[in-house]
Amino acid sequence: MTAKIVLGYILKTIGVILGIVVFYIILGLVLPLIEVSAEDDGQPKDIPIYIYTNGVHTDIVMPVKNDLQDWGAKVPFSNTKSKSTDYHYIGIGWGDKGFYLDTPTWADLKASTALKAAFWLSDSAMHCTYYKTMREGEDCKMIMISRDQYKNLVKFVEDKFDRDQNGNFMVIPTNAVYDVNDAFYDAKGTYSFLYTCNTWANDALKAAGQKAALWTPSDFGIFRHYK
Incomplete structure (x- = not known):
């Protein structure tokens, strides 16, 4: 040759x-x-949820506890550094385990981490962050949903967590947390350039019958529908 x-x-x-x-x-x-329209199930929209982005990842933020779900019982406060129990909201996001644990900033990004994430070669994780208050802005939007829509959202989010033999969410022992109020858990599925953290969050909105992009790999693709 x-x-x-x-x-x-x-x-x-x-x-x-x-x-x-x-x-x-x-x-x-x-x-x-291309917008996927919200579905009106005819019920009162009295449960507040939020979409929140740190500029890269979009999280779905929900009340810590109501009569439909107690996230504090499944994502224990004791798994955070603060161990404080006076939080009112929990933000949950799904993403690549390597990105979450090994890349706290873009400056820490390694080519090996990016390649593994892009081509279905690494594990995934759930990032759970507790908040005392939520404030709307360009990076945070409130959405009011019905009880049935919230049930569907909770099921969608819970189904992404890996579980142990007793059915409990599996916390990842690590010091690579972002603050004193968050923790990581093992998750199902594999991150790729076709299914990113923002794709997952976008699908969570679809599961809850809310406005969403037809498909998006970015947080911009979600937030443009909530201006």
Whole structure:
């Protein structure tokens, strides 16, 4: 095989990779523009939830406790550094375990972590963060939902947690938490460039019958529907 043929194969491979990247970027910009409309189940919308982004990850924030669900019993306060029990909201997000635990900032991102996350090669985790109050802004939007919609949301979120033989959520022992009020848990599924943390959050909104993007890999794709 001549050097010219080898070079041709290399250029073709690079061209295919660049084509996939460009196509992905186009889909990531266009498909979030297509809105999945909210469903009106005819019930009073009296349960507040929030979508909250840190600029990268979107979390679904819910009341810690009401008559339908007690998150404090399933995601114990004792698993946080503060161990405080006076929180009123819990934010839950799903994502790549390597990103969550090994990449506290973009400056810490390793090529190996990114490649594993992009191509279904690593485990996933649930990031659970307690809050005392929530304040609406560009990065945080409140949504009022019905009781049945909340039940569907709770089921969607719970189904993503891995469980031990007793049915309990499995906390990940780590010091790589972001603050004194959060903890990580083992999760089901595998992160990829086709199914990101924001794709999961977008699907959570669909499960709750709320507005969402047709598909999105980014937090922008979610929040553009809640301006």
